[in-house]
Amino acid sequence: MPRPPAPIDITEMLAGAVLTIDLDAVAANYRLLQKRLAKAEAAAVVKADAYGLGLAKVAPVLAAAGCRTFCVAHVGEAIALRQVLGNTAAVVVLNGLLPDAEDAYAEHALTPALGSLAELAAWQAECKRRNKKLPCWLHVDTGMLRLGLPPDELETLADRPGLLDGLEVAVVMSHLACADERAHPKNRDQLAAFADVRRRLPMGKASFANSAGVFLGRDFRFDIARPGVALYGVAPIAGEPNPMAQVVRLQAKILQVRRVDTPQTVGYGATHRVEGPGRIATVPVGYADGYLRSLSNRGTGYIGDIPVPVVGRVSMDLITLDVTQVPERQASVGALVDLIGPHNPVDRVAQEAGTIGYEILTSLGARYHRAYVGGI
Numbered sequence: 001m002p003r004p005p006a007p008i009d010i011t012e013m014l015a016g017a018v019l020t021i022d023l024d025a026v027a028a029n030y031r032l033l034q035k036r037l038a039k040a041e042a043a044a045v046v047k048a049d050a051y052g053l054g055l056a057k058v059a060p061v062l063a064a065a066g067c068r069t070f071c072v073a074h075v076g077e078a079i080a081l082r083q084v085l086g087n088t089a090a091v092v093v094l095n096g097l098l099p100d101a102e103d104a105y106a107e108h109a110l111t112p113a114l115g116s117l118a119e120l121a122a123w124q125a126e127c128k129r130r131n132k133k134l135p136c137w138l139h140v141d142t143g144m145l146r147l148g149l150p151p152d153e154l155e156t157l158a159d160r161p162g163l164l165d166g167l168e169v170a171v172v173m174s175h176l177a178c179a180d181e182r183a184h185p186k187n188r189d190q191l192a193a194f195a196d197v198r199r200r201l202p203m204g205k206a207s208f209a210n211s212a213g214v215f216l217g218r219d220f221r222f223d224i225a226r227p228g229v230a231l232y233g234v235a236p237i238a239g240e241p242n243p244m245a246q247v248v249r250l251q252a253k254i255l256q257v258r259r260v261d262t263p264q265t266v267g268y269g270a271t272h273r274v275e276g277p278g279r280i281a282t283v284p285v286g287y288a289d290g291y292l293r294s295l296s297n298r299g300t301g302y303i304g305d306i307p308v309p310v311v312g313r314v315s316m317d318l319i320t321l322d323v324t325q326v327p328e329r330q331a332s333v334g335a336l337v338d339l340i341g342p343h344n345p346v347d348r349v350a351q352e353a354g355t356i357g358y359e360i361l362t363s364l365g366a367r368y369h370r371a372y373v374g375g376i
């Protein structure tokens with residue numbers, strides 16, 4: 001059998017683009033959130049490989065900053081995280097308990113966020129088999145229609161507290177649907193619904209807020225918040241000044257610069273026409289690297305302080321930028337273009353792409369050289 005090729009470490013020299021991840025900024029963001037939360041605890045959400053930034057690098061930095069509870073979506077992510085952290089922290093699986101997987105959760109000391117009476121019964125059976133009260137979270141839906149106990153199951157549980165026998169409910173949680181819109185009436189509706197949940201299920205601690213929820217006011221904080229995206233520098237609340245430190249910078253190298261003297265079109269579909277005289281630079285980043293195709297004719301790069309608009313379509317491996325306004329020696333082969341940087345942070349790129357910062361981060365590709373700075 002031929003052996004699969006060993007993964008190569010893409011050095012800065014060999015990479016078409018460099019993704020710099022500032023771990024000190026992640027730690028500073030954790031501390032800022034923890035400070036906002038006062039006596040409440042900040043449980044870091046590190047699902048999807050810490051929002052694309054690298055779980056194995058990010059989680060230890062958060063632990064060193066004081067984080068004691070970590071949340072992921074999948075049980076597989078939780079097992080990976082347990083290996084990174086050892087037994088020093090609680091690892092919560094937000095997606096709940098997968099059928100027949102109870103043993104793996106218990107084996108790796110994972111805490112499922114149980115989201116139905118069926119999951120609750122399955123975890124109870126696992127506790128019984130092991131003759132041990134294993135911790136769990138209880139997830140109650142207050143308006144997402146996604147995961148969590150629906151109203152009828154909440155009713156049943158409140159009427160029959162025996163259903164919780166043998167379980168250690170560490171936390172009762174719910175999740176906000178519209179927290180990034182401060183004035184959305186759904187925030188208050190869900191808060192009232194969660195207060196009602198707590199009257200019926202007062203055991204353990206309460207967890208309600210995501211990143212945005214932390215900034216919605218004291219009422220939303222409860223005992224444990226679950227911030228994710230703000231740790232990674234994205235603005236918690238849309239349209240408000242961003243208090244978080246920027247964590248990522250993406251710099252692509254210019255491969256070629258083309259001079260245009262007579263009118264010509266750029267790229268697939270000939271969607272942009274350069275009238276000339278001007279210069280077009282090509283950099284080796286495309287939609288296969290998570291530079292979304294919706295940034296075609298919309299994205300903005302920067303060379304130093306000078307904006308260089310994306311012209312033509314984003315292709316799989318390349319984009320083209322109009323560098324006419326940049327002095328030639330600054331826009332030459334090998335020069336770096338900020339595709340995410342001080343002038344075009346993740347939130348701005350997301351806006352230009354018609355999406356949210358979460359998607360920009362979790363799409364960041366595997367072909368970049370990843371340079372981690374700071375940390376422990």
Ligand SMILES: *Cc1c(COP(=O)(O)O)cnc(C)c1O
Pocket residue numbers: 045047094175209210211212226227228229230
């Ligand atoms: C992803 C997630 C979070 C974190 O949300 P952010 O908006 O990234 O802070 C918190 N709770 C649950 C249930 C989630 O799925």
